[in-house]
Amino acid sequence: MKKPVIEFNNYSFKYHSQVDPTLKDLSLTILEGEKVLIVGPSGSGKSTIGHCINGLVPFSYKGDVIGSLKIKGEEAKDLDIFSLSKIVGTVLQDPDGQFIGLTVGEDIAFSLENDCIEQKSMVALVEEVAEMVEMDRFLSSSVHHLSGGQKQRVSLAGVMVDHVDVLLFDEPLANLDPATGKYAMELIDRIQKETNKTVIIIEHRLEDVLHIDVDRIIVMDDGRIVADMNPDELLASNILEEIHIREPLYVKAAKYAGCEVTEEMKPSKPLSFAVDKEKLIAWYESTDSIIPRGKSEPILELNEIAFQYHAGHETIQGVSFSIEKGEMVSLIGKNGAGKSTISKLICGFEKPSSGTIYFDGQDITKDTIKERSERIGMVLQNPNHMISKHMIFDEVALGLVIRGVPEQEIKERVESVLKICGLYPFRNWPISALSFGQKKRVTIASVLVLDPEIIILDEPTAGQDLRHFTEIMDFLVELNRNGKTIIIITHDMHLMLEYTPRAIVIDSGKKIADESATTVLTDAEIIKQANLKETSLFELAKRAGIREPKEFIGRFIRYDKEVRKNWQ
Structure with missing residues (x-):
């Protein structure tokens, strides 16, 4: 019989900086070797x-803590x-x-060094774990030169x-x-099966996690556990919809079509999910088709742009x-395809080695960052790189x-x-207290x-x-309707499908496609070359x-x- 590893019993927790508890009367047991996914809205705990x-x-x-939490x-x-x-190792x-550490090997070895492990044993352990996460060929590489997926694997090795x-x-x-992301989930799954470790995943992207099997x-929601179920039982219910968590798209489409979704239909597995085809076709035929957007004048043009961070290698x-x-x-x-680098070139953070950039027909290739910032705003991927x-x-x-806007106007605009970004209740908070x-x-x-x-x-x-x-994207859509031009660098394929009729695909510093979003995600060659994933729809x-x-x-x-x- 499996032993409990994590046991919450009537557990509540309130941050000193807050009035109300974040966790409220939790009772939860996680057993050894279980793979558990925790989902919920932002602020749910x-x-x-x-x-x-x-x-x-x-x-x-x-x-302040009330109740009991036992670890092993x-x-x-x-x-x-x-x-x-x-x-508990956290990634x-x-x-x-x-x-x-500065290199992959040094970073993985950090914990062992603290434990004063003998060097020969340490090297063997580092090599063993690096091989398990498929980073053994990168032990001497700088951690800062790795891709996002590689960095994650190094972090995993560092705790393993x-x-x-x-x-x-x-x-x-x-x-x-x-x-x-798909590979990362497969890696987590493989390591869990090989080592029988208890795995806890906290994630918004439910459908992507369900690429692998999870036990529960x-x-x-609001600091409480509202469901603790196996995936099929949960997807057959309306619990996720009620608290506005995105269900897998193929399940949501079936529900929109009026199809009954039961636990026995195995809704967590898209390839074995038995949907009522007649109802799905009837729903499809009754819905409106997309109206293409009309053409307008170009506002931004890149012409044969080339750039290199290091001599001899064009990014x-x-x-x-x-x-x-x-x-x-x-x-x-x-x-690592070059998407963020292109955005830096557009904003003037980097200068192209050749090529021209036009804004509204004018050559801005040699304009300063300040001059471009009057026309182009940039939100970086890592918020810590922007906050001052x-x-x-x-x-x-x-x-x-900085622009000398009157104080009252600043207050109103901020x-x-x-409010639009869901931050108004925290307006007087320190940034260090935020997620x-x-x-x-x-x-x-x-x-x-x-x-x-x-x-x-x-x-x-x-x-x-x-x-x-939805709030952020609806706000961007409203800006877009009022004439703002918006470029979104994203790995979220549903965001691309839902909000951007057109997608520009970059691979190894080259443009490999400039098509409609649906065309991109139904083209097997583009999907393979650009590390995308075909939508379950x-x-x-x-x-x-x-x-x-x-x-x-x-x-x-x-x-x-x-x-x-219609959400309120």
Whole structure:
């Protein structure tokens, strides 16, 4: 019989900085060797559960605890942070915040060095774990030169080398391209099966996690557990819909079509999910088709842009494309393809080695960063690279203050944007008290408040739940309707399908496609080359015998957006 590893019993926790408890009367047991997924809206308490398990509560995040939490039979309050770290290994959402060593080998070895392990044994252990996560060929490489997926594997190796009993993953998919995310889940699954470790995954992207088998899904809302079920039982219910967590797209399409979804239909497995084809086809035929957007004048043009960080290796190779006024476009591709570098070239953070950039017909290739910032706003992928103030209001107001905007106008504009980004209740909070996802919203607000003509957003919705995802994207859509041109760098294929009719695909510094979003995600060659992933809607449409799967995808996207417009 499996033994309990994690036991919450009538457990509540309140941060000192807050009035109400974040966790409320939790009772939860996780057994050895289980693979458990924790989902819930932002602020539901799922990350705090992780912090309690790994000891960040109460050692880093101070607060009041009521009830009992046992880790391997011992009260967590009686264990120090070092002892907990030998039981629970945590892989953070942002791997850069976890690195200690300069090279892959040094970083994996850090814990062993602290334990004064003899060097010969240490080398053998590092090589063994590096091989397990398929990073043995990179032991001498700098951790800062790795792709997002490789960084995550190094972080995993760094905790596995301690032979911990529990592996805790905090949003492991947030910064990974679709194919790398799929591989990451397969790696987690393989390691769990080989080592029988207990695995806890905290993640918004439910459908992507369900690429592998999980034993249970814990659903959090408002600090409480509202469901603790196997995946098929949960997907057959309406619990996720009621608290606005995105269900797998193929399940949502079946429910929209009026198909009954039962546990016996195995809804967690798209290829074996037995849907009522007649109802699906009838629903498809009754929905409206997509109306193409009309053409307009180009506002941004890149002409044969080339760039290299290091002599002899071109990062960007002869990239050309144009963006029309009022367009909303996705820039997609695998980790390290060159997407963020292109955005830096557009903003002037880097200068191209050759080629020309035009804004509204004028050559801006030699314009300064300041000159371009009057027209183009940029929200970086990592919020910590943008934040310079201690308080939320001050950070969002900074650009307006520098521009000499009157104080009353600053207050009105900042408060308006904070409300849109779901940050108004926290306007007087220190930024250090925010989660990664909340910091992301602060940086988006700090750019949106400046009212630029073009806004470039690098992964704007990473780490956001469906409600905040929808709020942010609906706000961007409203800006777009009012004439703003928006470029989104993203790994979220549903965001691309739902909000950007057009996608520009980059691979190894080259443009390999410039097509409609649905065309990109139904082209097997582009999907393979750019590390993308075919949407489950495409497979569902093919299995139902729908002749135009691309049209089915488009109609689902349109219908789903209309449904979410009614959310309060």
